[in-house]
Structure formats: structure tokens, C-alpha cells
Amino acid sequence: MRKIRTRLVLLFLLLAGLLAGPASAELIKVETGTSLRGVYLIPDTKSDTIRVSAIILAGEADSDGPEGLAHYLEHLMFWHADNVSNRTFHNRGGNAWVNGIVTNYYNEGGKDDLDDLFTFAGRLLTPLSLDEKFMRDEKKIVSREYDLRVSENSKWQVREQINRALYGANPVGRSLIGTPDSIAALNLEQVDQFRRAHYNAANMVLLASGNLSEPELRKHVLKTFGNVPAGIPNPQSWRDNPISEPLHNTLDIADDRANSNAYQYASLSEWKGSGDGLQDIYTTRFLAELLSSNLPGSLAKPLKIDNFVVSAYNVRLDRKLRNQIQFFFQSRPDEGVAPPTVAEKLRASLAELAGRGVPEKSLERIRKRMAREASRRGDEPDYILNRALRNLTAGLEPNTSADHVARIASVTKAEVDALIRAVADSHRTVEVNLTNTGS
Amino acid sequence: MRNSVRLIAASLLSLALIPQTAFSSPKMTAHVSPAGHQFFYVPMDDAQRTAVAITWASGLPTGPGIHEATARLGIELMLNGGAGGLPPDEISADFEDLDAGSRLWVQPGEIRGFVVAPDDQLDRAAEIANLVLAQPALDNRWLERQKRNLLRDTRIRNATATGLAWSLAREIMLEDHPFKRFWTAAPVDEIQSISAPQIDTWHKGAFGTADLTITAAGTAGPETVARAIDLALAGLPKSANPNPVAFQGPRIRPGTIVLHDPDSPKSLIMTLGELPGAPATDDDIYGIATAVLGLGKQSRLFKAIRSQLRAAYGFGAGMESVARHHRLLRMGGEVDTALLPQALDAMRQSYETFRREGIAREEFPIARNFHLQRIEQNLSRPAGMATMLMENRLNAGSAEDFETLANRIEALERTAVNDTIMANYPPFDEMLTIVITPDATAIADACVITAVDEWRKCY
Numbered sequence: 001m002r003k004i005r006t007r008l009v010l011l012f013l014l015l016a017g018l019l020a021g022p023a024s025a026e027l028i029k030v031e032t033g034t035s036l037r038g039v040y041l042i043p044d045t046k047s048d049t050i051r052v053s054a055i056i057l058a059g060e061a062d063s064d065g066p067e068g069l070a071h072y073l074e075h076l077m078f079w080h081a082d083n084v085s086n087r088t089f090h091n092r093g094g095n096a097w098v099n100g101i102v103t104n105y106y107n108e109g110g111k112d113d114l115d116d117l118f119t120f121a122g123r124l125l126t127p128l129s130l131d132e133k134f135m136r137d138e139k140k141i142v143s144r145e146y147d148l149r150v151s152e153n154s155k156w157q158v159r160e161q162i163n164r165a166l167y168g169a170n171p172v173g174r175s176l177i178g179t180p181d182s183i184a185a186l187n188l189e190q191v192d193q194f195r196r197a198h199y200n201a202a203n204m205v206l207l208a209s210g211n212l213s214e215p216e217l218r219k220h221v222l223k224t225f226g227n228v229p230a231g232i233p234n235p236q237s238w239r240d241n242p243i244s245e246p247l248h249n250t251l252d253i254a255d256d257r258a259n260s261n262a263y264q265y266a267s268l269s270e271w272k273g274s275g276d277g278l279q280d281i282y283t284t285r286f287l288a289e290l291l292s293s294n295l296p297g298s299l300a301k302p303l304k305i306d307n308f309v310v311s312a313y314n315v316r317l318d319r320k321l322r323n324q325i326q327f328f329f330q331s332r333p334d335e336g337v338a339p340p341t342v343a344e345k346l347r348a349s350l351a352e353l354a355g356r357g358v359p360e361k362s363l364e365r366i367r368k369r370m371a372r373e374a375s376r377r378g379d380e381p382d383y384i385l386n387r388a389l390r391n392l393t394a395g396l397e398p399n400t401s402a403d404h405v406a407r408i409a410s411v412t413k414a415e416v417d418a419l420i421r422a423v424a425d426s427h428r429t430v431e432v433n434l435t436n437t438g439s
Numbered sequence: 440m441r442n443s444v445r446l447i448a449a450s451l452l453s454l455a456l457i458p459q460t461a462f463s464s465p466k467m468t469a470h471v472s473p474a475g476h477q478f479f480y481v482p483m484d485d486a487q488r489t490a491v492a493i494t495w496a497s498g499l500p501t502g503p504g505i506h507e508a509t510a511r512l513g514i515e516l517m518l519n520g521g522a523g524g525l526p527p528d529e530i531s532a533d534f535e536d537l538d539a540g541s542r543l544w545v546q547p548g549e550i551r552g553f554v555v556a557p558d559d560q561l562d563r564a565a566e567i568a569n570l571v572l573a574q575p576a577l578d579n580r581w582l583e584r585q586k587r588n589l590l591r592d593t594r595i596r597n598a599t600a601t602g603l604a605w606s607l608a609r610e611i612m613l614e615d616h617p618f619k620r621f622w623t624a625a626p627v628d629e630i631q632s633i634s635a636p637q638i639d640t641w642h643k644g645a646f647g648t649a650d651l652t653i654t655a656a657g658t659a660g661p662e663t664v665a666r667a668i669d670l671a672l673a674g675l676p677k678s679a680n681p682n683p684v685a686f687q688g689p690r691i692r693p694g695t696i697v698l699h700d701p702d703s704p705k706s707l708i709m710t711l712g713e714l715p716g717a718p719a720t721d722d723d724i725y726g727i728a729t730a731v732l733g734l735g736k737q738s739r740l741f742k743a744i745r746s747q748l749r750a751a752y753g754f755g756a757g758m759e760s761v762a763r764h765h766r767l768l769r770m771g772g773e774v775d776t777a778l779l780p781q782a783l784d785a786m787r788q789s790y791e792t793f794r795r796e797g798i799a800r801e802e803f804p805i806a807r808n809f810h811l812q813r814i815e816q817n818l819s820r821p822a823g824m825a826t827m828l829m830e831n832r833l834n835a836g837s838a839e840d841f842e843t844l845a846n847r848i849e850a851l852e853r854t855a856v857n858d859t860i861m862a863n864y865p866p867f868d869e870m871l872t873i874v875i876t877p878d879a880t881a882i883a884d885a886c887v888i889t890a891v892d893e894w895r896k897c898y
Binding site for chain 2: 046048049082088089090091093110137138140141142143144145147148151152260293294295298300301305308311334335336365368369372373376
């Protein structure tokens with residue numbers, strides 16, 4: 001009876017999702033006949049602006065040079081690509097970022113700026129043509145970025161230490177920005193080598209959103225990339241190198257500039273999932289949402305509400321390696337609470353949840369929340385774009401809003417239970433007790 | 440037949456000749472809810488949600504033994520400690536179910552709040568908001584926790600170069616004014632002694648229904664909005680607590696102060712000057728001017744300090760509100776300690792050129808277009824629309840000011856913006872420059888101090 005009811009609920013949610021569409025904006029895969037890995041359009045007739053995102057499917061995980069190489073190249077490549085027709089001012093604005101696995105360059109402008117937008121994207125696949133001193137000096141800028149983001153941010157530094165320890169020799173644990181020493185060790189030869197290896201059409205996905213038709217997009221893609229050779233696709237072979245060696249590591253760090261205690265915990269567990277990588281993303285999202293929520297089964301109740309153990313925390317679940325799931329917990333203990341107390345309470349909470357399974361009612365509330373959001377935001381280009389970037393980072397193709405809704409409806413309690421059991425029973429754990437020793 | 444073709448052609452031609460605004464002009468209407476609350480509403484056909492924003496005119500708590508930060512703690516306690524007999528997790532989870540958003544915060548002279556929710560959930564969102572506003576638990580155990588959190592967060596912020604620079608700026612500009620005590624959450628012992636009865640007294644006085652400004656935007660329609668407003672405000676006393684704190688504006692003391700922090704891993708420059716408290720219609724002029732000076736990769740300061748001098752990752756300018764009708768121009772960023780004096784010189788030169796010559800012919804249309812896009816972005820969502828309408832109301836703008844925003848921006852001319860820059864942006868030498876650095880000798884002729892409270896020796 002329970003199974004039938006669950007199925008009926010799933011069917012209802014599925015239909016509700018389907019009836020909510022077709023959304024005015026939806027992801028369309030566009031065949032262009034070029035060598036690009038993929039071209040997608042999110043048409044949005046309500047918008048006056050057009051955004052072109054060029055995603056290179058390579059990042060720090062594909063480097064074996066000093067840490068921070070992919071990020072340094074992103075800086076250089078942005079300025080190189082930005083220098084369209086030697087113009088001083090552009091009627092477009094954009095930026096770029098790295099996440100360790102992919103590198104995203106994006107620009108926004110009006111319809112009159114389409115040539116400028118696509119020329120920028122096209123220049124990403126051409127050799128760097130910047131003044132050599134400018135390129136060398138850009139390392140100083142990267143160092144200033146390190147100052148800005150990392151130098152006063154103990155949590156960032158700790159997170160990077162955890163990643164390195166958790167992933168051992170696997171390059172997915174490398175630091176995105178590097179350290180002052182590694183940044184200083186970067187050189188233009190390494191940069192060019194990385195660029196030649198990875199900045200090619202076979203590793204580029206183009207996502208355009210805004211008031212643009214399919215033929216217009218095709219025309220500009222052909223004009224820009226029609227004669228660009230494919231190059232060699234990045235195999236991202238690090239995804240297939242799981243780490244089986246057990247590790248249980250606790251780092252105690254005293255920091256006189258931290259001014260507050262912190263506790264961070266990360267684990268790596270064997271988790272095969274359902275065999276459908278994209279569906280597994282939804283299962284991990286359900287569990288992360290539940291653990292972060294205020295619902296029964298969350299970590300808020302035992303750690304933050306019923307007991308004053310942490311005043312703030314966040315949870316992430318990522319599958320970077322094929323059959324392994326990473327759990328990451330970052331927290332700020334309540335004043336007077338020692339980090340080991342947080343560790344004890346966290347483990348107990350995860351073990352308890354794994355033992356009894358996630359509360360079915362809570363799971364359905366999470367499903368309803370996500371379905372509501374999908375229904376409301378299903379036609380927002382940013383919502384579709386962020387999902388696409390998440391999928392590309394996971395080594396998967398972007399999915400449509402209709403598929404998104406169907407997958408939310410399809411997550412099962414059994415899969416979420418299996419995931420929380422895996423998280424609670426991890427073979428590699430790294431935890432950091434950061435103790436404030438400042439005045 | 441031929442005539443009709445001509446007619447169509449003529450219509451198309453006329454369409455092309457009509458200047459097209461980037462977005463349709465919002466239309467504001469005034470209403471009164473059944474309980475008697477006046478509100479202003481903008482319909483947004485495609486929004487799918489509705490936002491309701493409320494501002495209470497509210498002075499800071501004052502009196503013997505009462506710290507101004509009581510209001511900040513009170514808000515945190517209301518939001519986190521449970522309400523209406525419901526424990527914190529239950530009330531939060533109920534709200535999370537609605538696909539809604541909310542915020543409640545306090546600033547000098549005002550308590551601001553908004554709720555945004557799908558139309559069919561607006562009533563429930565308003566009911567939950569009402570529990571928080573009218574029946575917060577104000578539990579003593581949670582109060583002690585929030586006090587500890589406030590002090591910790593203040594300590595964390597003051598340990599950063601940016602936090603230190605702002606602490607010093609507030610000390611210099613505000614001295615012992617209550618606004619400074621409100622923002623700095625100091626001294627520690629006074630924060631620690633804030634009591635539950637004090638919070639309760641503040642709460643009872645702050646949340647009345649007699650001096651409110653209410654705006655709304657979205658798809659729900661004025662009747663639904665009126666019901667939500669009445670639900671949200673039900674049970675609140677019909678009183679007002681404006682108690683305005685007298686404020687003549689921040690006192691900008693010109694000069695350069697170096698706060699020497701030998702342990703700082705970096706250097707930071709922050710320059711502050713006062714801008715006129717602009718009426719609603721001038722906001723866009725200042726917005727465009729300040730963006731040309733220091734917003735984004737094409738801005739003057741970014742090009743001078745990052746692209747040319749290569750001394751910083753990010754360097755720019757913005758406007759900061761001290762209180763309604765009192766705002767600051769802020770310039771600065773983190774810079775390479777070895778290039779600190781050069782960065783300061785480059786900033787001064789770039790700013791003075793900007794002030795002397797204004798915006799160049801080729802810069803202006805791009806800057807105006809970017810500004811229009813930012814406004815469009817704000818107005819594309821109900822919360823942004825309700826907030827911008829709220830600013831219009833609180834700044835005593837007219838309905839026309841609000842409704843003609845896009846046309847006004849499109850019609851702005853370079854000369855008008857440049858006239859404002861030349862007349863109202865203060866000379867560099869009349870501004871306060873604060874430098875946080877591990878190198879005490881980096882800036883010649885600066886007044887060097889080693890702690891925030893030493894600033895008086897510089898004047």
C-alpha cells in the first residue's frame with residue numbers, strides 16, 4: 001500500500017511538473033556541425049541581454065605543475081580574449097572562474113554586441129597574444145587575489161588542507177588558487193603547455209542564453225568556430241582513480257588570527273549509486289538539502305537548535321570520483337564549545353540517521369520544495385545555466401527543465417538511505433580542529 | 440490591398456522610430472488594507488511571486504544602561520529563537536516549505552523587512568512573519584547565545600584589514616555618536632549586560648503600526664496583498680517609535696592615517712568623502728558617475744591600479760549609506776605593499792582627472808547602458824521592485840519619479856552627470872584616507888598609529 005501511494009505521489013509530481021511546462025525558456029541542444037563539444041541555447045525573449053558562456057572542460061585537476069596553474073591561465077586568457085579589435089571600451093561585461101574541474105568564461109551584452117561576444121569566445125581557442133611582461137606581472141595580481149580570498153580566511157586554508165589529505169595523490173584535491181610559493185613558481189611555458197593540451201574545441205561547451213534564436217546562434221557559432229579543429233578531448237582520467245586506502249586523520253591547528261574556533265570534517269565513502277550518474281546528483285542534492293534544513297533528520301536539530309553545539313554550519317556532497325562520494329561539513333562552534341565536541345556530536349547524528357533511515361515525511365517535504373522551485377524557476381536562464389554548469393563539472397551533459405522535474409520526482413528513499421549509510425561509514429576521513437589563539 | 444501594405448509599412452516604420460525603453464515602466468497604485476494600512480503596489484505580470492516590504496520608522500534604543508546594539512540583538516533573537524509557541528526549527532521549516540524568502544534588519548532610523556512568496560503561499564508567509572513580529576519567544580538562553588555570536592562576529596570582522604579600516608573610519612567620522620555604538624557593538628561588557636527585559640522593552644516599542652511605509656510588487660493583486668499585510672501586522676500595537684536620533688552627518692577629517700598592523704598579511708587603502716544626500720531623481724546621476732570611477736573592469740580606478748600599475752586584484756569605488764540622506768563615496772582596495780605609495784598616487788591622480796574632466800564622450804553611453812541594465816535587473820524581481828519603490832517612498836520621491844525611471848536614465852546627458860561630478864564630488868585632499876599595512880613607513884607624511892583608538896593624535 002505504501003509503495004502504491006509513493007508511486008501515486010511520484011506520478012502526481014511528475015505530471016504536475018510536466019503540466020507546469022512548457023516553460024518559456026528551456027535548454028536546447030543545437031547541432032552546429034562544428035567541433036565544439038556541445039552548443040546549447042536557453043532562449044529568453046523577455047530579456048534584452050544575451051549571455052555567452054564558454055566552458056572549458058579542464059581545470060586544476062588536469063594539471064601536474066605548481067598549484068594554481070589553471071587559475072593563472074584563466075586570468076591571462078580572459079585578458080587575451082577580452083582584447084577584441086583593440087577596443088578601449090566594450091558594451092559587454094563579463095568575468096571568468098575556475099572550480100578545479102571546469103573553467104567558465106562568460107560575457108553579457110545586447111544583440112548589437114553579438115560579434116563582440118562570440119569573438120571573445122573564439123579567442124579562447126587561440127594562442128595568448130599578450131605582452132610577456134604583462135603576463136608575468138599577472139602572477140602578482142593572482143597573489144593579490146590570494147591575499148584577498150585566502151590570507152585572512154582560515155576556513156579556506158583549512159579546506160584546502162583537507163582536500164589535499166583526503167584525495168592524496170589524486171589531482172582533484174589540488175588547490176584552486178595555490179599558495180604564494182606555488183604561484184611564484186608558475187611560468188609561461190607551463191601555462192602554454194596546459195593551454196595547448198586543453199583549450200580546444202573538443203573541450204569547449206558553449207551555452208548562450210537570452211533573446212537569441214537557434215539560427216542566429218548557429219550562424220555565429222559557425223562563423224566563429226566553423227574552421228576550428230577539434231583537438232583531443234580531455235579524458236579526465238582522474239575520475240576513474242578511486243582512493244581505496246583507509247585514512248582517519250585529525251589535524252589540530254592553532255591560529256592566532258582566526259579569532260574563532262572552527263571545525264571542518266570531510267570524508268570519502270564508497271558509493272556506487274544507482275548506475276545513472278545524473279540521477280545520483282539528485283539523490284545527493286536531496287540528502288544535502290535535508291541535512292542543511294530545519295526538518296526532522298537534519299543536522300540543525302541536534303547540533304544547532306536542541307543543543308548549542310554549532311551556531312552555523314554548511315554541508316556539501318560531491319561525487320568527484322566515479323564510485324566515491326565526498327561529504328564535507330564546515331562549522332563554527334558555539335562560543336565555548338571545543339571542536340572535538342562538535343566532532344562527537346556530528347558522528348553520532350550521522351550514525352543515528354544512517355541507522356534509522358531518513359524520515360519519509362522530511363524527504364517528501366524536500367521533494368515538494370525542490371519541485372516548487374523547479375516549477376517557479378524552470379524557465380529562468382540562470383537556473384538552467386547553473387544546473388548545466390553543475391552537470392558539466394560532474395562530467396555529465398546539461399539536462400532540460402522537464403528532465404530536471406522528472407528526476408526530482410524519481411528520487412527514492414532507498415537511494416537516499418543508501419547514501420547516508422555510505423556517508424556514515426567512510427573509509428577516509430579528515431577533520432580539522434581550528435583553535436583560536438588570538439586575543 | 441496596396442494601401443494596407445503601405446499602412447503596415449508605415450506602422451513598422453513608426454515602431455522603429457519610437458524610442459524603445461529597455462523595460463516597461465512600472466505603474467504604482469496606492470491602496471488601503473481593510474485594517475487601515477496604506478500601501479503602494481506595482482503589478483508585475485510575469486513575476487509568479489509577490490513581495491511585501493515594510494519599513495518602521497524607528498529610532499535606536501537609548502537611555503541609561505541601554506546599548507544601541509540592543510536593536511541588532513533583538514532582531515537576531517526574533518529571527519532565531521522561535522515564535523508563537525513554536526520551536527525555532529519548526530517555524531523555520533514551515534517557512535522553508537513555502538518557497539518563500541524574507542529578511543528583517545535594522546539600520547539607524549529604520550527597521551526594514553520583506554517577505555516574498557508565491558501568490559498562493561503569501562497568506563501563510565504573512566502568518567509566519569506575524570508570529571516573528573508579534574510573538575517572538577525572546578528566550579533568555581537564546582539571547583545569551585546571540586550575544587556571544589555578535590561579539591564573536593565583531594571580533595572576527597575587526598581582525599581583517601577591511602574590518603579594521605571601517606572601525607577606524609567610524610571612530611573618526613562618528614566619534615561617540617549613537618550610530619557608532621550601534622555599528623561597532625562595543626564595549627564588550629555593555630553588550631554582555633544587555634538583558635531580556637531590555638530586548639522585550641525595545642521590541643514592544645519598535646514594532647507598532649502607526650508609522651509604517653509599505654510597498655508591494657508582484658502578481659497577487661492589491662486585495663491579496665492587503666490581506667497579507669493585515670495578517671503580518673495583526674496584533675501589533677497602534678503605536679509609533681520614531682525617536683529620531685539627531686545626526687548632522689559624518690565628519691570627514693581630511694588626511695591620511697596609516698594604521699600599522701605588523702601582522703597583517705596585506706595592505707589596504709580606503710578613501711572616504713561625503714556626497715550630498717541626493718534626492719530620488721539624482722540617484723542615477725551618482726550611480727553612473729561612481730560606476731565610471733570604480734565599478735568593473737572598464738572603470739578608471741581598475742584600469743589605473745590593476746591594469747596599469749599592476750598593484751591590486753580589485754580596486755574600485757562605491758557609495759555607502761551612513762543614514763538616510765547621508766552617504767559616502769568610497770574608493771580603494773587591497774594593494775601590493777611594495778606599491779602602496781604608487782597606488783595611492785595613481786588613485787589620487789585618476790580621481791582628480793575624473794573630477795576635473797568628468798566622463799568621456801565614448802564612456803558615457805556604455806556607462807548609461809550598464810546602469811540601465813543594473814536597474815532593470817533590480818526591477819525584474821518582486822523583491823527588487825518593492826525595495827526600489829520603498830526607497831522612492833522613503834526619499835519622498837514622487838510616483839512620476841518612480842514610473843519614469845527608465846526614460847529618465849535613457850534621457851540623461853553627459854553634461855548633467857559631469858556637472859554633478861565637478862560640483863559635488865569632493866576634492867581628494869578633502870577626503871579621509873585610511874591605510875592598513877604591515878609597513879609603517881610606506882606612506883610619507885601620513886599620521887601613523889598602531890591602534891584604532893589612537894586616531895585623535897592625528898588631528
